[in-house]
Amino acid sequence: MKRLKSKLLGMETNTQTYEAMYDGAMTIKDPRYPNMPPISDNCPIYYKDDIGFDITGTHKLAQDKPTVVVIIPSDRILCDLEGGMPMKRLKYFLHQMQNDTATYKEMYDGKMEVNFYSTAWDGHVQPPEVHHISTYWHDNNACEITTTHKLAQDKPTVTWSIPVENLGLKTYTAAAADFCLREFGKYIDALNAELYNRSRPDNENGKYYLHAPGGEILERNTAYFSLCPQRDYNYGGGSTVYLMPDDQLQPPKMCLCIRLQVQLPKKKLRKTIQMLCRDLPDAVDRFLIEFDHVRLNEALALAEKQAAIRAWLKNSDYCAFVANGSILPRSKGTDLPLQNAVPFQSTPEDEIEVCGVRGMGIKKGVTVITGGGYSGKSTLLDAISAGIYDHVLGDGRELCITDGSAVSISAEDGRSVKHVNIAPFIKWLPGGDTADFSTDHASGSTSQAANIMEAVDCGAKLLLIDEDRSATNFMIRDQIMKQLIEKEPITPFTDRVNELHRTQGVSTILVIGGSGEYLSVADRIYMMEDYQIHNVTKRSKEICEACAVTTELPGNADWSQSRTLYSEGFSSYPEGCGSEKLEVSDMGFILIGDERIDVRGLHDIVSKRQLDTLGFMLRKLETTNWDHKVDLERRVDELYEKIEAEGLDILYSSYFTTTERFLDLPRKQELYALISRMRRINIAKS
Secondary structure, rough: OOOOHHHHHHOOOOOOOOOHHHEEEEEEOOOOOOOOOOOEEEEEEEOOOOOEEEEEOOOOOOOOOOEEEEEOOOOHHHHHHHHHHHOOHHHHHHHHHHOOOOOHHHHHHHHHEEEEEOOOOOOOOOOEEEEEEOOOOOOOOOEEEEEOOOOOOOOOOOEEEEEHHHHHOOOOOOOOOOOHHHHHHHHHHHHHHHHOOOOOHHHHHHHHEEEOOOOOOOOOOOOEEEEEEEEEEOOOOOOEEOOHHHOOOOOOEEEEEEEEEOOOOOOOOHHHHHHHHHHHHHHHHHHHHHHOHHHHHHHHHHHHHHHHHHHHHHHHOOEEEEEEEOOEEEEOOOOOOOOOOOOOOOOOEEEEOOOOEEEEEEOEEEEEEEOOOOOOHHHHHEEEEEEEEOOOOOOOOEEEEOOOOOEEEOOOOOOEEEEOOOOOEEEOOOEEEEEEEEEEOOOHHHHHHHHHHOOOOOHEEEEEEEEEHHHHHOOOOOOHHHHHHOOOOOOOHHHHHHHHHHHHHHHEEEEEEOHHHHHHHHEEEEEOOOOOOEOOOOHHHHHHHOOOOOOOOOOOOOOOOOOOEEEEOOOOOOOOOOEEEEEEEEOEEEEEOOOOEEEOOOOOOOHHHHHHHHHHHHHHHOOOOOOOOOOOOHHHHHHHHHHHHHEEEEEOOOOOOOOOOOOEEOOHHHHHHHHHOOOEEEEOOO
């Protein structure tokens, strides 16, 4: 306002006309033409930076009461609106809807009129274009709103993309994403507590659904890191936006992406606006402001230690490690550690220190865990099984680390088996070739034999077996029964367990409570008493020698598999139907195409979301297959590589209305096991 100040200071103190201010006389000199005389002009518009003030007389009797028009550039207004009106465009769409809307079409459509800045020398402006983008912004945090599926228009999927710089994050691992998901869950729980009314259903109250993980740290589509584009426009009125000039555009940023679902309240549009445009953005703000970097660093330090122990395990003589002080028992009906449980303490003979952590190392080979009823032997095996995944602080098993290829084996009566070589365990069957065994309804012994052979074939280096879930005649056959029954087709697992390690490098950990047959073949024997472990290997061997227990072992077996999958029947389309079918049942079945696959025998699945993911992974393999002869190993490897590069959400399809939106990544072992249990596919011996 330098020019206005100059005119005011030049007036008489008793002026009543303010003539010079209204006149706005000024001399204009163009520095480009220094030899040209100045030009006189009158302009009563005065500027402070880029904001103009047009000062004119109100009327002749009010010279001391000027009219002032403030001229603010549109981009200044739009920037102010952006800072002061979060989710402005979403709020505009919601306000246009009817209170009883059931489709929320405008919200999902995200229609906006895009206006362009002129870059042409003659000032020509490109005409506006209509774009459809359902991403809305709260500061520099993006909120993408998409339909979950056609039957859930009132339950959108909402994905927040938060720049990692807002959180001070520098590590983009699954452990960091998992920590953020659990932290954000606290704010969602608080919102749901405010909405809850037990006398009304969720579709009347409204509710936020965020994945609540167990103790495992997994790759998820509910919390992950991704490079995300930044907002490239400023807000105008309504759905109008103005593209930013090139010099204001920002490159994509690494973001923490958190995905949830929101049940919108029926016929309560005002409450919907509050939930989406105020409460949820406020929860994001609180999450950012109160982010606990101390606890994050603790979680990341634990993840580094877990990774170091796993790396050590791969190059050592051990297949599992259980840290001293671990809490192995679970509270009844939950996956939480049991209160006042006896902490695990290694036997003195087996205590080692790995990466600064002391605990019990379980060596490769054959290990037996025995003990009386309710002594904790199955609890220890369950903890070893859980160790294939990392766990969070407070789980109690966070430093129970197991070979990541380990597979839990059990009998599985009635499962389908297709062309599996089970000859190492079943010498002959009436009318069948056990080197090329197929059945739609396997017995306990043949199913357990097939499970072991398939696990070995897909790369398992550790088998975990509990006697209680096994077929008795497959596991053991004592000396007396061997003498009585001479024509016995089953070679018990006791006769092969050492060979499996010696020739295939596959170790076994067994829980045995009712038979001493394994004591003579085990490399190590541990006994559980009142949840305390003891090394009883020496004593057990002495008992075996005193009882003159000897085992006559068969010759080495052929452990190889030679199977080929063909495309016939490998489809998500039921026969004669033009629509895909995929359902994941709570009863333990995946229904896809014409298949009804029993997955209750996949004991290393730790979350229902992994089952949903398996269904989508199988569907992806089927719908992208163009080969008559399917190279399954290559296709599975390519699928996991694509997931690693593009994210787990590439699997999801909103076409399927009975599947869940949240996905957890399973291992390759479970995907192979799923395919092996399909009944209608064409697998042949090659």
